[in-house]
Amino acid sequence: MAELTYRDAVARGIAQEMERDNDVVFLGEDIGKAGGVFKATVGLYEKFGPLRVRDTPISEQAILGAAMGAAMTGLKPIAEIMFSDFFAVCFDYIANEFPKSRYMTNGQVKCPLVVRTGNGAGSRFGAQHSQSIENWAMMIPGLKVVAPSTPLDVIGLMAAAVRDPDPVIFFEHKSLYATKGEVPDGEIVDTLGTAKIVRPGKDATILALALMVPRALEAAERLKAEHGIDVEVIDLRSLVPLDTQTVLASVARTHRLFTVEENPRLCGWGAELVSIVADEAFYDLDGPPVRITTPHIPLPAADILEDLALPNAERIADRVRRSLEG
Amino acid sequence: MAELTYRDAVARGIAQEMERDNDVVFLGEDIGKAGGVFKATVGLYEKFGPLRVRDTPISEQAILGAAMGAAMTGLKPIAEIMFSDFFAVCFDYIANEFPKSRYMTNGQVKCPLVVRTGNGAGSRFGAQHSQSIENWAMMIPGLKVVAPSTPLDVIGLMAAAVRDPDPVIFFEHKSLYATKGEVPDGEIVDTLGTAKIVRPGKDATILALALMVPRALEAAERLKAEHGIDVEVIDLRSLVPLDTQTVLASVARTHRLFTVEENPRLCGWGAELVSIVADEAFYDLDGPPVRITTPHIPLPAADILEDLALPNAERIADRVRRSLEG
Amino acid sequence: MARKPAAMDDAAQRNSPNDDIGEALRLKLYRMQVELREAEQRAFDLFLQNLVKGTSHLSLGQEAIAAGFGVAMKPGDLSFCTYRGHAHTLARGVPVEKVLGELMQRDNGLMRGKGGSMHLTSVEHGVMGSYAIIGAHLPIACGAAWRAQYKGDKDVSVCFFGDGTTNIGAFHEALNFAVVWKLPVVFVCENNLYMEYTPIGDVTAVEHPAADRASAYGLPRIVIDGNDADEVYRAAMKAFEIARAGNGPSLIECMTYRHSGHSRADPAKYRPEGELEKWKERDPIKIYRERLKQFGVGDDVIEKINAEVMQVVNDATEACKAAPMPSLDILTTDVYADGGWAWRN
Amino acid sequence: MARKPAAMDDAAQRNSPNDDIGEALRLKLYRMQVELREAEQRAFDLFLQNLVKGTSHLSLGQEAIAAGFGVAMKPGDLSFCTYRGHAHTLARGVPVEKVLGELMQRDNGLMRGKGGSMHLTSVEHGVMGSYAIIGAHLPIACGAAWRAQYKGDKDVSVCFFGDGTTNIGAFHEALNFAVVWKLPVVFVCENNLYMEYTPIGDVTAVEHPAADRASAYGLPRIVIDGNDADEVYRAAMKAFEIARAGNGPSLIECMTYRHSGHSRADPAKYRPEGELEKWKERDPIKIYRERLKQFGVGDDVIEKINAEVMQVVNDATEACKAAPMPSLDILTTDVYADGGWAWRN
Numbered sequence A, B: 001m002a003e004l005t006y007r008d009a010v011a012r013g014i015a016q017e018m019e020r021d022n023d024v025v026f027l028g029e030d031i032g033k034a035g036g037v038f039k040a041t042v043g044l045y046e047k048f049g050p051l052r053v054r055d056t057p058i059s060e061q062a063i064l065g066a067a068m069g070a071a072m073t074g075l076k077p078i079a080e081i082m083f084s085d086f087f088a089v090c091f092d093y094i095a096n097e098f099p100k101s102r103y104m105t106n107g108q109v110k111c112p113l114v115v116r117t118g119n120g121a122g123s124r125f126g127a128q129h130s131q132s133i134e135n136w137a138m139m140i141p142g143l144k145v146v147a148p149s150t151p152l153d154v155i156g157l158m159a160a161a162v163r164d165p166d167p168v169i170f171f172e173h174k175s176l177y178a179t180k181g182e183v184p185d186g187e188i189v190d191t192l193g194t195a196k197i198v199r200p201g202k203d204a205t206i207l208a209l210a211l212m213v214p215r216a217l218e219a220a221e222r223l224k225a226e227h228g229i230d231v232e233v234i235d236l237r238s239l240v241p242l243d244t245q246t247v248l249a250s251v252a253r254t255h256r257l258f259t260v261e262e263n264p265r266l267c268g269w270g271a272e273l274v275s276i277v278a279d280e281a282f283y284d285l286d287g288p289p290v291r292i293t294t295p296h297i298p299l300p301a302a303d304i305l306e307d308l309a310l311p312n313a314e315r316i317a318d319r320v321r322r323s324l325e326g
Numbered sequence C, D: 001m002a003r004k005p006a007a008m009d010d011a012a013q014r015n016s017p018n019d020d021i022g023e024a025l026r027l028k029l030y031r032m033q034v035e036l037r038e039a040e041q042r043a044f045d046l047f048l049q050n051l052v053k054g055t056s057h058l059s060l061g062q063e064a065i066a067a068g069f070g071v072a073m074k075p076g077d078l079s080f081c082t083y084r085g086h087a088h089t090l091a092r093g094v095p096v097e098k099v100l101g102e103l104m105q106r107d108n109g110l111m112r113g114k115g116g117s118m119h120l121t122s123v124e125h126g127v128m129g130s131y132a133i134i135g136a137h138l139p140i141a142c143g144a145a146w147r148a149q150y151k152g153d154k155d156v157s158v159c160f161f162g163d164g165t166t167n168i169g170a171f172h173e174a175l176n177f178a179v180v181w182k183l184p185v186v187f188v189c190e191n192n193l194y195m196e197y198t199p200i201g202d203v204t205a206v207e208h209p210a211a212d213r214a215s216a217y218g219l220p221r222i223v224i225d226g227n228d229a230d231e232v233y234r235a236a237m238k239a240f241e242i243a244r245a246g247n248g249p250s251l252i253e254c255m256t257y258r259h260s261g262h263s264r265a266d267p268a269k270y271r272p273e274g275e276l277e278k279w280k281e282r283d284p285i286k287i288y289r290e291r292l293k294q295f296g297v298g299d300d301v302i303e304k305i306n307a308e309v310m311q312v313v314n315d316a317t318e319a320c321k322a323a324p325m326p327s328l329d330i331l332t333t334d335v336y337a338d339g340g341w342a343w344r345n
């Protein structure tokens, strides 16, 4: 057992898999000698050498294309796209190549790779380096999509992602890199498609992801302390596969649903979850399902503005309380 | 008054605006001398000449980047991206540049342009040339998003899009190009953000877009004729701005909501609409809101498979009937 | 500058004992070209009969490139093709029936109709896919070559694309990447003078869209006659040798011309008068038939090959006509590796 | 080959009556470089005081490029910058206060804190934006130049970017596009030898990442000393002349070096020993101060300029410290042209 940062958990998760399997290779910009711009891959170059940890040019299409070609023919690449916003310069691989090759070829072509990327706001980087874009991946059939909120989940889900035979998009949250958590020694392997009830409760269900998980938990504590409202908080962890059973079972107990999304509102994962619950658990609901999201705007750079944009514990608690009381 | 194809309506809509305003320019691959691969821009090159109708290399990033630079500095470009699937090779402009420049610069930079593109299935082109990707645009704050279903709407919404001071993504449906409709003579200008009740009804509300509009209408006729069920069909026409008033008012009358989407399920516009209605009109609903979508799969090429994938009148009618009866 | 092996400069020398191609290979190159021609001609006929559905992009007139490379490639070498990939797929030994079956959306097709004509793939033959988004497969081919380099495998990845593809960003990223990593990949540009309908010269800053960019990646400038299968074969062998020796990628521009329209929807009215006719005189099969004759191959041998090929294509056609449509339940198979499409529990 | 005006080959000649720069311009170039240096040095100090927030990317050591181009540009000419755009923004006459205010996220900033250091924009000064996605602004600059061409305007669009940017697809698309359309755009590559932390030579197929690609677009190969403001100015003037005459784009590679890390997060440990020191000897401001002396400019004049610049930067700093934070209601303004953010009724 050791206390580890989310940042160090990334390196440990990758190292665990690279040690296990020689076919796991890692490529990206500044990931090797420099240890990554978020210092999340420090030590891997030294440990696994320049043939397995490869610095690339600023060529995101080449990075993802090369990962795919390698995956198709026998390697298990992990590719870094430095900021998730840069998915936009290599989106063809994310949207049209990785996820469709198996289907189009009637199962002939496989694409077992992981794209890991720094996602989310909080660093005051402005509109092109702060986005939360899980829905860009979730909306594409054929991908798997993961977004851990703790160091332990980073390692376990990274292992699950690397071992998965399908393309997995792995969203690391930039504002979580410095957070810490207890992590057991030895190999850690988790399972994709499993949500976690991180706080049981009976009055309402809150679904959250990544940075929104600690904020939802804080909101839950406030609601309990200040209003005696006992909410259940679920960390979705994986958007595809999606653990709807855990969600539906929770709503069947609590009868109220809230989603807390960092992504700007339109077509976010919250909409998908709300529409599943509204359709399949309509008669379980005692009131309207509510989405708490970043407003549908580009993100501002200034700290006071950025802080205002993202859902925080206060806003979440307030919205839940108003909804349950109203 | 003349009968016009949807295809010819595109050319007429563009011509109307190019005649009105010399600053309207048009660029894309094979759009000029060849009249476009869907023959939707025939005659424009001859009419407006090579300086206003410009054939480009296969450089989607250059096409959209150039459109943006021109829009920022005084022109009103219309850019064609041949198939909407190719948004993936120029997505940075769609997601990070057009929609964020005004906000990031505190209003200094404007970006009045139109990206028109062939969207949707039905041509047996397979997974990389058949997608319905309205949600790729809808999810991005700062864009406007239009998808007409009739020749008349093509002209009117094209005019509205070209005159709009913001970036507009204009989805033309490939399977509608050959359809016909009556179109009055003279200038036609419509309004973005206005949905149309294309069939009034009292038992349920169906929201549809583009190719799904005629299919929803056909389903409505079947439901009426075969089951006496009287559904209201709304053609959303514009996803951003979104005419939620028309939708909410309809649901307040019919008490049931169905969405019919061509896009694969996850994070589609149907999810957004369902979540708006579930939140804001929860107590108006007499039963679960239901999404009818293409399954969350890449699209197959074979005609019998492609036909099976997309919602059609029979599937829509069946789903509505089962839901209302159940 | 077109790279011409010095020994090949005149027909007389071709009959010399120094002949580097040899009769067996020569007959193979001929047969291959005829097969590509007849199979695609058949695809066109079947389209006219409404039996080929969806779109299709023929390589009629460009067969020497697919044949020259196909014959030069060893088992294990990998092909990365475009939507215009019928010929390249067949050139790796994929049965005509499998290709026509896919075009006809039958259950016997390479992908049982799920991919369609633009995505022909036969992994068992080393055809790692046909890609329909311009430029996408150049980086992918780099990745396959990276695997070979990493694993110490000796196969080469060969990536075919058109002149128009040289103007998209992925071309540039792939070329730089391949050179920096010294990957065993061969980039083959089939310059047929047009993108879809627009002449490549109208939209390109240099005369030779691939070769004139080679120096931007530290590569030699190579332009060859893409209608001469022997020349293609030689260029391929040389590039493969470089790749297998660990000396990195090559970029080869093959000059050619497509006889048909861009796709089945295109009557190709944009051609200047006489252009097609001029190129038909340089039809690769015509050229090669003359070559065979120069080397003393008799008409009977040629006709026998033609007849055998025709038989193959006829048999394939019948098999496809008789083949069932795919079963509807494959609509949702093979989205994920577990065989299904479940995105939720 | 580096393009060096013949007349400039040795210092002696620079003092000749043929001096093409002239004293007024020379003092302007000096003052500009000092202003860029001091303003960015101040930004760094303010960062250490926790008053500059978010990220920031300094051009310390690269000032001659921004100054040379900034001084050569006419009002109406347009600048397209990167996240490393403070210097280029200031070089168009944008007040230091406006830039520091943005870095400090104050209400007096260029964009009132909404954009941040990576997106400095001042349309009224022709600074059409700073772009933080590598390569994105090269095509955008083409578009602005297209407008000039279409409207018959005589302005030039100048697009600045780094060596690392030459390996991304948009670079290639923009260069080809600009040449084919003969657009009045000047592409300026600031080769500071590194992308973020990786040496450009490790990831690039050619020695000069921009200039060695020029021929791929039919452009001449231009490499200049980016630490010599005069040389930059001359190259700029020549390119502008070509652009304004309707003769299309130029691509200029300027050799330089950044003295600081890539961004405020970077201690730049990846530099080989002695590299920074070597380049500091070629500090553009040092070079230029010597140049002034060669041309007989007295220390008093130089010190006066330095003092004046320092005063400007000090005043700007005080103004920024006194400026309020932006009001919270701008969070949702200016998403759309109507001033608001409403995506629904």
Ligand SMILES: Cc1ncc(C[n+]2csc(CCOP(=O)(O)OP(=O)(O)O)c2C)c(N)n1
Pocket (backbone or CB within 6 Å): B029, B058, B060, B082, B086, B089, C084, C132, C133, C134, C135, C161, C162, C163, C164, C165, C166, C190, C192, C194, C195, C196, C262
């Ligand atoms: C990114 C992208 N843009 C545009 C297209 C549409 N398109 C298909 S083929 C083609 C022309 C390609 O020309 P070339 O590379 O010369 O190949 P050829 O068809 O001549 O074999 C175009 C523009 C596409 N498939 N992908």
Ligand SMILES: Cc1ncc(C[n+]2csc(CCOP(=O)(O)OP(=O)(O)O)c2C)c(N)n1
Pocket (backbone or CB within 6 Å): A029, A058, A060, A082, A086, A089, D084, D132, D133, D134, D135, D161, D162, D163, D164, D165, D166, D190, D192, D194, D195, D196, D262
């Ligand atoms: C598409 C994209 N990929 C990666 C990055 C991250 N990034 C920011 S600056 C930079 C290095 C750029 O190097 P160069 O072009 O040489 O410019 P310099 O920073 O040296 O001025 C990188 C990789 C980015 N912003 N955009």
Ligand SMILES: [Mg+2]
Pocket (backbone or CB within 6 Å): C162, C163, C164, C190, C191, C192, C193, C194, C195
């Ligand atoms: Mg071509």
Ligand SMILES: [Mg+2]
Pocket (backbone or CB within 6 Å): D162, D163, D164, D190, D191, D192, D193, D194, D195
């Ligand atoms: Mg650099």
